[in-house]
Amino acid sequence: MSGQPGWLHVAKKDLQDSARSKLLLGVIGVLLVLSVVLSAVPYLVGDTGSDGAEFAAALFQTPIGIFLPVLAAMIGYMAIVQERESGSIRVLLGLPLRRSDVVVGKVIGRSIVIVGALLVTGLIGTVLMFALYGSVEWQQMAAFGILGGVLSVVYVAVAIAVSASVSSRGKAMGLIVAILLVLVYAYQYLVLGLVRIVEGSWTLENVPDYALLLLSLDPNVAGSRAAGYLFSADIGDPLEGVAGESAQLPFYAEQWTAFPVIVLWIVVPLAIGYYRFGKADL
Amino acid sequence: MAAIDIKALQKRYGDVRAVDDLDLTVEDGEIYGFLGPNGAGKSTTIDCLLGYATPTSGTIEVLDYDAIEESVALRQHVGVLPEDLSMYDRLTARKHVQFAIDVKDVDDDPEALLERVGLQDAIDRKAGGFSTGMSQRLALAMALVGEPELLVLDEPTSGLDPNGARELREIIREENERGATVFFSSHIMEQVEAVCDRVGIMKSGTMVAEDDVAGLRAAAGGGSTLIVTLQQPADGLTATIHGRDDVTSVQADGTSLSISLEKNARKTAIIGAIEDEGYSIEDFRTQEASLEDIFASYTEGAA
Numbered sequence: 001m002s003g004q005p006g007w008l009h010v011a012k013k014d015l016q017d018s019a020r021s022k023l024l025l026g027v028i029g030v031l032l033v034l035s036v037v038l039s040a041v042p043y044l045v046g047d048t049g050s051d052g053a054e055f056a057a058a059l060f061q062t063p064i065g066i067f068l069p070v071l072a073a074m075i076g077y078m079a080i081v082q083e084r085e086s087g088s089i090r091v092l093l094g095l096p097l098r099r100s101d102v103v104v105g106k107v108i109g110r111s112i113v114i115v116g117a118l119l120v121t122g123l124i125g126t127v128l129m130f131a132l133y134g135s136v137e138w139q140q141m142a143a144f145g146i147l148g149g150v151l152s153v154v155y156v157a158v159a160i161a162v163s164a165s166v167s168s169r170g171k172a173m174g175l176i177v178a179i180l181l182v183l184v185y186a187y188q189y190l191v192l193g194l195v196r197i198v199e200g201s202w203t204l205e206n207v208p209d210y211a212l213l214l215l216s217l218d219p220n221v222a223g224s225r226a227a228g229y230l231f232s233a234d235i236g237d238p239l240e241g242v243a244g245e246s247a248q249l250p251f252y253a254e255q256w257t258a259f260p261v262i263v264l265w266i267v268v269p270l271a272i273g274y275y276r277f278g279k280a281d282l
Numbered sequence: 283m284a285a286i287d288i289k290a291l292q293k294r295y296g297d298v299r300a301v302d303d304l305d306l307t308v309e310d311g312e313i314y315g316f317l318g319p320n321g322a323g324k325s326t327t328i329d330c331l332l333g334y335a336t337p338t339s340g341t342i343e344v345l346d347y348d349a350i351e352e353s354v355a356l357r358q359h360v361g362v363l364p365e366d367l368s369m370y371d372r373l374t375a376r377k378h379v380q381f382a383i384d385v386k387d388v389d390d391d392p393e394a395l396l397e398r399v400g401l402q403d404a405i406d407r408k409a410g411g412f413s414t415g416m417s418q419r420l421a422l423a424m425a426l427v428g429e430p431e432l433l434v435l436d437e438p439t440s441g442l443d444p445n446g447a448r449e450l451r452e453i454i455r456e457e458n459e460r461g462a463t464v465f466f467s468s469h470i471m472e473q474v475e476a477v478c479d480r481v482g483i484m485k486s487g488t489m490v491a492e493d494d495v496a497g498l499r500a501a502a503g504g505g506s507t508l509i510v511t512l513q514q515p516a517d518g519l520t521a522t523i524h525g526r527d528d529v530t531s532v533q534a535d536g537t538s539l540s541i542s543l544e545k546n547a548r549k550t551a552i553i554g555a556i557e558d559e560g561y562s563i564e565d566f567r568t569q570e571a572s573l574e575d576i577f578a579s580y581t582e583g584a585a
Contacts, residue, residue: 003387086368094362281335
């Protein structure tokens with residue numbers, strides 16, 4: 001056991017195994033179609049030159065926020081529970097590996113898979129933009145790359161945490177679908193609904209501090225703010241404007257807080273998943 | 283030194299006691315057959331041994347490691363062939379064995395190991411297309427990686443044809459001669475008889491018998507039965523024969539007598555006694571109790 005750490009072996013093997021899967025081909029296919037279509041839409045509707053390039057880049061933000069969490073969840077949610085159902089986990093854990101090696105190795109292996117797919121298809125889209133418009137909004141595209149990467153890794157981690165927590169594929173599927181619905185599609189509306197109940201009125205301006213805190217915890221918001229912080233690109237801080245102009249803004253209105261939020265989204269679900277997996281009878 | 287030392291092991295699932303106060307010792311260098319019908323608690327015991335499950339109470343020491351607290355360090359020295367296993371469909375046999383070699387950080391040759399288990403023609407085939415028997419052989423190859431001090435084989439013969447089972451026994455013997463302790467479970471007595479130094483039989487979560495095969499045979503009722511055919515009805519003889527020290531039971535059926543013998547019974551003495559009673563013997567033969575009979579006598583009801 002003096003060689004490489006166990007999680008590295010698991011990550012490598014998982015990468016080899018999933019690199020040959022049809023699921024990965026499907027994910028690459030979806031991302032490729034998305035990237036090519038979004039890059040080409042302005043050209044097809046007659047926008048060329050740098051206007052077209054700007055338009056094309058602006059198109060990316062929403063689809064990234066919708067598609068990547070779903071694709072990452074699909075790649076992650078079966079990672080461990082499938083091995084538990086099939087019995088291959090018994091082969092894996094018959095070797096001198098810790099259960100934490102399995103969880104960490106899977107997160108790393110599958111994160112590399114989806115981030116790799118994202119990079120390749122994003123580059124293809126970028127090259128296509130350059131061909132069609134003669135220029136590319138580099139900063140903006142890099143910022144979307146960061147947002148996509150953050151969402152990929154966060155949702156792979158959440159999905160693998162789910163996969164580690166339960167004993168059957170059905171439960172894992174139900175749980176991850178519920179999480180996606182809440183986090184990706186309903187979260188902001190839930191927060192606004194809470195504001196409505198507490199404050200008695202709908203508002204998208206000058207939201208109270210607790211609502212600001214809740215909104216800043218949204219992985220999509222955190223990813224966008226992190227990208228904005230790194231590239232000062234026009235990706236938009238989703239909390240800007242919402243927070244109002246007060247000079248007394250709480251610290252979590254500052255962009256850098258996006259990074260600890262992202263780390264929490266990776267670490268906390270995995271800690272829960274590992275805790276449940278660690279004491280499970282396989 | 284004991285290779286495996288299990289004391290007062292208990293494993294409950296809800297109200298079900300899968301293993302109930304089990305004591306089990308396997309000596310270093312021994313081939314130990316762990317027998318019992320499905321559901322007797324064998325697999326649960328092995329699950330606790332390998333860290334797949336946490337015992338409710340009790341202690342397990344394996345190769346001087348605490349199998350519950352030091353499971354990972356222990357598994358470096360153990361070769362495991364688990365029950366109900368499955369392989370990675372998209373990886374080749376070679377990749378599987380190489381993975382075990384990498385994790386154990388040893389220098390074995392995957393091809394040599396796969397040849398040893400009879401998979402020389404499938405080295406670069408993906409495991410997704412393997413039959414149960416082939417997966418079983420591949421798992422055995424992985425278990426042999428790193429010359430483990432202890433081999434734990436859970437139902438290793440399932441999915442193997444008789445020829446495969448014979449090859450498996452050969453490998454078990456070779457590994458044992460190399461110095462490995464072998465602990466393997468089966469629900470079929472004949473599988474363990476040919477290779478095991480000692481056999482333990484589980485029933486309903488506890489050990490009901492533990493001995494070498496000959497000892498079990500003796501303890502389960504002498505092993506052999508003398509069947510005598512007389513020229514006249516045999517009813518009148520049963521009491522006399524049953525009274526003898528070297529006879530455990532007698533059954534008369536028309537002119538035929540079935541006499542179950544104690545371990546050291548001399549057939550000639552019994553035949554002499556029958557003739558002394560004035561009966562004429564037409565024919566007699568002895569029948570060895572089959573291993574399945576012995577197994578059944580422990581695991582079904584009466585034992």
